[in-house]
Amino acid sequence: MMRTRPLKVALLGCGVVGSEVARIMTTHADDLTARIGAPVELAGVAVRRPSKVREGIDPALVTTDATALVKRGDIDVVVEVIGGIEPARTLITTAFEHGASVVSANKALIAQDGAALHAAAEQHGRDLYYEAAVAGAIPLIRPLRESLAGDKVNRVLGIVNGTTNFILDKMDSTGAGYQEALDEATALGYAEADPTADVEGFDAAAKAAILAGIAFHTRVRLDDVYREGMTEVTGADFASAKRMGCTIKLLAICERAADGGSVTARVHPAMIPLSHPLASVREAYNAVFVEAEAAGQLMFYGPGAGGAPTASAVLGDLVAVCRNKLGEATGPGDSAYTQLPVSPMGEVVTRYHISLDVADKPGVLAQVATVFAEHGVSIDTVRQTVKDGEASLVVVTHRAPDAALSGTVEALRNLDTVRGVASIMRVEGE
Amino acid sequence: MMRTRPLKVALLGCGVVGSEVARIMTTHADDLTARIGAPVELAGVAVRRPSKVREGIDPALVTTDATALVKRGDIDVVVEVIGGIEPARTLITTAFEHGASVVSANKALIAQDGAALHAAAEQHGRDLYYEAAVAGAIPLIRPLRESLAGDKVNRVLGIVNGTTNFILDKMDSTGAGYQEALDEATALGYAEADPTADVEGFDAAAKAAILAGIAFHTRVRLDDVYREGMTEVTGADFASAKRMGCTIKLLAICERAADGGSVTARVHPAMIPLSHPLASVREAYNAVFVEAEAAGQLMFYGPGAGGAPTASAVLGDLVAVCRNKLGEATGPGDSAYTQLPVSPMGEVVTRYHISLDVADKPGVLAQVATVFAEHGVSIDTVRQTVKDGEASLVVVTHRAPDAALSGTVEALRNLDTVRGVASIMRVEGE
Numbered sequence: 001m002m003r004t005r006p007l008k009v010a011l012l013g014c015g016v017v018g019s020e021v022a023r024i025m026t027t028h029a030d031d032l033t034a035r036i037g038a039p040v041e042l043a044g045v046a047v048r049r050p051s052k053v054r055e056g057i058d059p060a061l062v063t064t065d066a067t068a069l070v071k072r073g074d075i076d077v078v079v080e081v082i083g084g085i086e087p088a089r090t091l092i093t094t095a096f097e098h099g100a101s102v103v104s105a106n107k108a109l110i111a112q113d114g115a116a117l118h119a120a121a122e123q124h125g126r127d128l129y130y131e132a133a134v135a136g137a138i139p140l141i142r143p144l145r146e147s148l149a150g151d152k153v154n155r156v157l158g159i160v161n162g163t164t165n166f167i168l169d170k171m172d173s174t175g176a177g178y179q180e181a182l183d184e185a186t187a188l189g190y191a192e193a194d195p196t197a198d199v200e201g202f203d204a205a206a207k208a209a210i211l212a213g214i215a216f217h218t219r220v221r222l223d224d225v226y227r228e229g230m231t232e233v234t235g236a237d238f239a240s241a242k243r244m245g246c247t248i249k250l251l252a253i254c255e256r257a258a259d260g261g262s263v264t265a266r267v268h269p270a271m272i273p274l275s276h277p278l279a280s281v282r283e284a285y286n287a288v289f290v291e292a293e294a295a296g297q298l299m300f301y302g303p304g305a306g307g308a309p310t311a312s313a314v315l316g317d318l319v320a321v322c323r324n325k326l327g328e329a330t331g332p333g334d335s336a337y338t339q340l341p342v343s344p345m346g347e348v349v350t351r352y353h354i355s356l357d358v359a360d361k362p363g364v365l366a367q368v369a370t371v372f373a374e375h376g377v378s379i380d381t382v383r384q385t386v387k388d389g390e391a392s393l394v395v396v397t398h399r400a401p402d403a404a405l406s407g408t409v410e411a412l413r414n415l416d417t418v419r420g421v422a423s424i425m426r427v428e429g430e
Numbered sequence: 431m432m433r434t435r436p437l438k439v440a441l442l443g444c445g446v447v448g449s450e451v452a453r454i455m456t457t458h459a460d461d462l463t464a465r466i467g468a469p470v471e472l473a474g475v476a477v478r479r480p481s482k483v484r485e486g487i488d489p490a491l492v493t494t495d496a497t498a499l500v501k502r503g504d505i506d507v508v509v510e511v512i513g514g515i516e517p518a519r520t521l522i523t524t525a526f527e528h529g530a531s532v533v534s535a536n537k538a539l540i541a542q543d544g545a546a547l548h549a550a551a552e553q554h555g556r557d558l559y560y561e562a563a564v565a566g567a568i569p570l571i572r573p574l575r576e577s578l579a580g581d582k583v584n585r586v587l588g589i590v591n592g593t594t595n596f597i598l599d600k601m602d603s604t605g606a607g608y609q610e611a612l613d614e615a616t617a618l619g620y621a622e623a624d625p626t627a628d629v630e631g632f633d634a635a636a637k638a639a640i641l642a643g644i645a646f647h648t649r650v651r652l653d654d655v656y657r658e659g660m661t662e663v664t665g666a667d668f669a670s671a672k673r674m675g676c677t678i679k680l681l682a683i684c685e686r687a688a689d690g691g692s693v694t695a696r697v698h699p700a701m702i703p704l705s706h707p708l709a710s711v712r713e714a715y716n717a718v719f720v721e722a723e724a725a726g727q728l729m730f731y732g733p734g735a736g737g738a739p740t741a742s743a744v745l746g747d748l749v750a751v752c753r754n755k756l757g758e759a760t761g762p763g764d765s766a767y768t769q770l771p772v773s774p775m776g777e778v779v780t781r782y783h784i785s786l787d788v789a790d791k792p793g794v795l796a797q798v799a800t801v802f803a804e805h806g807v808s809i810d811t812v813r814q815t816v817k818d819g820e821a822s823l824v825v826v827t828h829r830a831p832d833a834a835l836s837g838t839v840e841a842l843r844n845l846d847t848v849r850g851v852a853s854i855m856r857v858e859g860e
Binding site: 035142292293295296301313319 | 461462568569576581723728730731736739742749750758765767
C-alpha cells in the first residue's frame, strides 16, 4: 500500500509552533511515513524574517513569499501557524483554490471565518482541520466532531486558556494579587508582553465559539459569545469562594437551553466547587468537561499551549489529512445543520454570588431581600458581617436568568443603604 | 450531498448496550442522517431469545439467525455487541466477506484476534472500529490512533475497569473490606454475579493489550500482558498507602522501555500518589493518562461502562464508518509497523512497597537490608514497628527491575527472621 511519491507540505510560519512541526517532521519522518502510507516532505517554509537561522531547516526551502508557495500547485497540505486574520485567511483560501488541504492552529481566524473557510474547502474537495486551535495538544475537536457524532452534547465547560489559569491558580494557592501573579506568568513565559487577549477573555471566547459550533452543530460567531475578563478578580473573591467550598476559574461555557431550542456561549470568571474535576486543574493546564446525553460526563485534560504540544495536535491533523488525500477522500467537515440560534447572555440561567457594602443599621437586609424578590430572584444564602464599623452582605442566589440577576444588581446599586457592590461572580459547575 | 437510499445496519445482540443503540438510532434518526449524509436504517436484530419484548424494536426485524443476517448482502454496517469470542468472531469475518463494515464493543475478541480481524477488514476494503471496547464512552482509541498519530506515545496509565475502581474506592473511603465492597458493587449492579473477569484483571488486561498495540504501533497479545487481580488488597494495604500519601488503584500500564526497543503491558493493583490525577477518579469512573513526547501529559476521563455510555461510543463509530462507506473510503486501520517486542514483567522497572512480619530481635533489619543489596535493589525508606510483641518492617524500594524485586522477596521469605511477607505492592505514577 506504500507509495513512494512524497506528499508535499508547505509550512506557513516558523515560530514556536512551526519550528517544532518542522523538527518533528524531520526527526520522526519514518514514523510519519508508516502512519500515513507515504512519505511527507517539507516543500517550503514561509517566514517573515528569512535571515534568521532555523536549525534543521534547509535554507533553500525558506521563502518570504507565502502566496507564491501556496500557489505552487504541487502542494498537498498547507500548515498555517501564522495566526491572526490576514494574511492567514487569504493564504488558506488560495491554498484550497490550488488543490491543497489545510491544517491550521488559528483560533481567531476559525472563530471568525470558519464557515466561509469550510465552504471554500468543501467547494474544492479539500480538508480543513484545526485541532490545535482549541486547547493545544488536548484532543477535543476530533472527539466532539467524531467520537460523539452519535450522541447529543448538552454542555461544554472548560478551562481553555492556560495563561489565566496560571494566574488564578497562583492567586488561589499563594494569595498573590492579580498584578503579582500576572508578573510571574510573564516572567515564566506563560503571559505575553501584552496579555490583553488572554486576561480579557478574547482568546477563550474564540475557542468557545469554535467549541459551541461543533458541539451543537450550529453556527456560533465570535460576537455571539458573552465575554468578561478576569482582571477584576481579587483576593477577597478567593476568600469568598473558599467560604463556599469553591475556587475561581475563567470558564468557557457552551450550553444547550433546557428546551433545546437555542444555545449560549460565554466566557467569564466563575466560582466552581472544589469537588468539581475542573477545580483541581493547576498551573497552565487546560481541561474541558463535556456533558452528553448518552456518554454522560467526560473530561479531557492536558497542556493547552506551547510549541511541542501544539505541534502534536498539528501533526495529528497532518497525518489525517494526508491519509484522506491518499484515499481521495475528505474528513468530516463543517456541520451546522441544526441552525440553533444563539441566545444573549440575559437568557443564560445561572447563580450569582454578590458582595455588598451596606449601611450598618436595621432594615437593610429586608430592603435588599425585597429587591431580589421584586426581580423574581430567589436567595439561597445571606451572610451579614460587621467589622470595624463596616457592614457587608454576601448573597448567593438560586438559579435565575442572568438578566434578572443583573437587573437585581442594578436596583441594589440605587438603594441608599447599599454603599457599593464589592463584587459579583457567577457560580457554576454544580 | 444527501442521498436517500438508507445505509442498512445489522445489530448483533440486543442486551444492555444493543437495546440502547437501537433506541438512539430511532429517537435521534434525524441527527444521525444529518451527520452521516444519509439515513441509517436498522435492518435486522439478531438475538438469542426472540420471545423477549423489546420496546421500540419492530418484531419483524428480530431474528435468531445472526449468520443469515450478516450474509444478507445488503447490510452496510454490522454492529456487534454480543461479546465473547464465538460466535462473534465468525460473524464479524462473515460480515466482511459479505461487504459490511463492522463496529464492535468486544474487548476480549479484539484483544485476542484483532490482528486477524483487521487483516480480514483490509482484505475486503472494509472498516473495523471498536471505540466502545476500551473505557466505554471515553474517546480513547480515536485520540490515540488519530489525534496522536503525529506524536510518540511513551506511556499509557489507566483505570480501565469500573467495577474494581468502585470496590477500591469504597474500601478507601469507607474502610470496608474487599468482600463487603464487592457485595455493595454487586447490589448496585456494578459487579456481575461472577466477578472474576473484573476482579482478577482479565477485563483490564484485554484493554491493556488493545491500548498498548495502538499506542506503540505494535502487536500486543493478551498473553503478553502481565496480570494480577485485586482480591488480595486489604484495609492494611490502604492504611500503608495513606501513610505514604498514596491510594490504591487497579492500573493498566503500557510503557515503552527507556531504550525504546521494547514495550511492556501489565495490570495490577498499585499505590499511586494522592496528587496524581488518577487518584481522584471515584466510583465506577474510568480515566486514562497518556504521556506523549510532544503532547506531554493528557488525561481522558468518563464513564467506563453502562448501556448508554457504551452506546455513545458505538454510535460515534457507526457515524464514522457510514461516512467512510458513503465516501468509498476506509478509516485508519491496524498499525503494527514498529514490530516492537513485548518484554516480560521481569524487565519492567518499578518500585515495591513490602510489608514483612519479622522476629522482634536485634539484627533483623541488617539481615533484610543485606538481602536487598545482594539483589541490587536500593532501599528508599524502611519503617520498623513493634506492637503487641509483633514486629514489622515496611520497606519501600527505589526503582529496580521487577525480576530483581521479586527475587528479593523470594529470598526474604527464606530468612529465618522473616515470619511472613504480609503484602507486596508496586508504587506507580510518580
